[in-house]
């Protein structure tokens with residue numbers, strides 16, 4: 001091989017090395033950048049929010065949500081009355097909102113209980129701001145229709161309006177759109193499930209027990225509360241007695257009240 005050919009061969013070889021070398025350098029820089037970003041993230045951890053709880057951080061450090069809610073199937077939102085879970089948790093929903101007694105929020109705060117509040121718009125329109133205190137204390141506002149209508153008696157379109165209009169309004173009022181709905185009186189049909197899904201609801205939420213008239217009433221048996229049960233209560237004059245009945249049942253079963261939305265991963 002002549003000298004000149006050798007030289008040009010080397011040049012050619014060197015040229016071939018330039019591109020991989022540049023790529024290698026870029027790669028190193030990217031790793032450095034990723035490391036830096038991870039470091040920054042660790043220094044400033046962002047609140048963990050999930051789709052169901054909205055922008056607020058409601059995460060539970062000591063408990064592990066272990067349930068995936070069934071998806072909307074054939075256009076129908078799933079119906080849930082308890083959540084299969086291995087954790088010792090129970091969930092509380094408080095309905096309606098017609099009675100607004102300031103001691104109720106103080107009581108929930110004192111007992112460290114957060115609940116899903118299924119409010120009917122016509123019941124709260126005289127003072128919607130009243131419920132902002134509950135949100136500040138970690139509870140969430142969910143959908144219980146506009147007029148507290150018995151949905152199974154209404155055609156689909158009216159059901160849809162009852163559910164969607166309440167959700168739209170709560171989004172406006174409270175900055176978070178409900179993701180769960182509870183049919184007033186527990187009356188629903190397939191149109192309700194379809195309307196709920198069409199309004200963006202992830203589930204129609206029923207209950208397995210209720211705190212009512214100062215005592216617990218169980219839907220299916222009298223063996224007390226079990227992990228994952230959803231309990232119904234109302235904003236009523238006997239709120240204090242109902243809450244106490246619920247807390248006694250919770251304690252007797254060795255359970256802890258968690259926010260239902262936290263479990264819906």
Ligand SMILES: [Zn+2]
Nearest residue numbers: 095096184185
């Ligand atoms: Zn109701």
